[in-house]
């Protein structure tokens with residue numbers, strides 16, 4: 001109760017109407033808006049919803065200078081599946097959903113995106129950040145100002161400050177048409193070997209890699225030009241499909257399609273791994289994953305997915321020294337990010353799903369070791385999607401450490 005009084009009431013006094021308490025409609029709506037139900041069940045003492053950078057700065061000053069210790073967390077999209085990653089029991093949640101403005105720069109070369117706007121993690125195109133430090137000071141991190149902070153925010157994880165805005169570089173669309181070729185293609189599981197061969201080709205073709213092509217196996221294919229059936233996707237297009245939505249369309253339509261595939265408000269669990277995508281490593285991964293489906297049998301409403309994100313060198317090498325992902329100095333080999341993704345209904349299955357997920361990570365790693373397709377010392381590339389306890393490489397880096405110290409005055 002003491003902490004409630006000092007932290008939440010001080011926030012209420014200075015951010016009138018922007019602090020929500022348990023049982024209120026605003027409080028309930030904020031909790032209900034998390035992606036995973038594990039996060040919706042976490043109950044903060046109050047939720048503060050800043051409407052602009054000045055509000056964030058005011059809230060952070062109060063939270064860090066209060067006479068009582070105020071434990072708090074920052075929430076933007078609320079996509080993280082770990083209970084308490086972007087919500088907090090017996091503390092204050094700073095909900096940035098109202099910072100959702102999107103504004104194109106006058107020269108159209110960049111777009112300013114509020115931290116609360118829903119968008120994917122695309123650190124390569126993040127040219128700048130607006131950040132509120134632990135002192136409540138607003139700083140800009142870009143190539144000229146605080147370049148170390150910009151570097152650390154690109155893949156180094158969180159806790160460097162509160163990001164209130166990200167400036168993303170824009171790219172020109174072919175003939176200004178705004179049209180893409182993209183969609184979702186379904187193959188029968190019996191086509192797994194063909195798909196693996198096509199994925200290996202797609203990932204390991206540095207000479208022919210086409211920068212317009214983007215692929216997430218088990219998710220979607222996109223070509224950012226209005227050209228149907230480009231050469232980059234020939235291998236996959238040749239596999240007979242059960243169903244395909246591939247079409248020339250616009251980005252909004254692709255995003256709506258992707259969103260409709262998401263199951264929001266259920267229990268979610270993730271783990272990620274990064275591998276060298278030889279056909280052998282991919283085959284052993286699919287085999288081990290297929291065998292693991294038995295371990296989640298009986299879990300109500302279970303979706304047990306293996307997602308593969310090819311990462312051709314042309315994709316990650318361009319700005320590798322400008323981010324904390326740890327991909328600098330690699331000898332140009334292709335990588336593949338694996339995402340193990342579980343969606344299910346009941347909290348009583350949390351333990352079973354968690355054990356099954358960890359066992360699957362172990363068996364995939366064991367299979368690689370025995371095949372000498374060992375995943376080297378690869379960085380963790382989907383930080384926010386890693387299972388709890390996995391360390392992010394970037395945070396350990398001396399440059400990232402220096403950057404946090406530099407911000408603490």
Ligand SMILES: Cc1cc2nc3c(=O)[nH]c(=O)nc-3n(C[C@H](O)[C@H](O)[C@H](O)COP(=O)(O)OP(=O)(O)OC[C@H]3O[C@@H](n4cnc5c(N)ncnc54)[C@H](O)[C@@H]3O)c2cc1C
Pocket residue numbers: 035073074075076077078079080081085086096115119120121122158159161162163164262382384385
């Ligand atoms: C269906 C789905 C598909 C996805 N696909 C991809 C993908 O293909 N590639 C990819 O990289 N990611 C992907 N993601 C992950 C998504 O991009 C991450 O969840 C996102 O980057 C995390 O941002 P968030 O705002 O949702 O984080 P939150 O859950 O709000 O927060 C995550 C962590 O960051 C901290 N944090 C949040 N906001 C701030 C801030 N403004 N300043 C400082 N710290 C903050 C929180 O305290 C917390 O520790 C996917 C997520 C979902 C749900």
Ligand SMILES: *[C@@H]1O[C@H](CO)[C@@H](O)[C@H](O)[C@H]1NC(C)=O
Pocket residue numbers: 023024025028
């Ligand atoms: C908020 O949720 C709680 C618990 O689920 C409920 O008791 C309360 O009535 C809700 N408040 C509103 C305004 O709907």
Ligand SMILES: *[C@@H]1O[C@H](CO)[C@@H](O)[C@H](O)[C@H]1NC(C)=O
Pocket residue numbers: 189190192286287290291
């Ligand atoms: C998955 O396992 C089942 C048996 O458990 C088997 O029939 C099927 O061929 C396997 N599929 C793949 C793609 O390995």
